Amino acid sequence: MMKIAIAANKKGKVLKEKVKAFLAERHYEMMDQSSSDIFEATMNIVEAIKNKTxxxxxxxxxxxxxxxxISTKNHGIICAPVYDDYTSKMTRMHNATQIITLGSAISAEPFACQLALNFAESEYDGGRHQVRIDMLNKMV
Incomplete structure (x- = not known):
């Protein structure tokens, strides 16, 4: 079962609960790492990815x-903000993105849930994209 760490600050809390429930209903194991501070919440997710929890x-x-x-300042972490169906899939497929960010003031609940599901279901394609990933991982 895939484990997805999720976090939000107070501005994202309501949407986080909706996304978390939506993904849990689809048999994803959800790990809530929220904090009232967005820096701390984000770093909780970064650490969960780095530690492979x-x-x-x-x-x-x-x-x-x-x-x-915040995420992209951490070595070995690839993160992308997603705002549409295409990027929510392609960022994982072509960029090996480990973390996505969503905006509660930008994406309505049903749409944000779909973006999260697109990301969860997408897998990294590898191949020609690995050259870019290797270059990214040499940075920061």
Missing amino acids: ADKGIVIDEYGVAPFM
């Missing part, structure tokens, strides 16, 4: 930008 991570705040910036 979770397979993928989702962080939710008001716009999805702060957790994206």
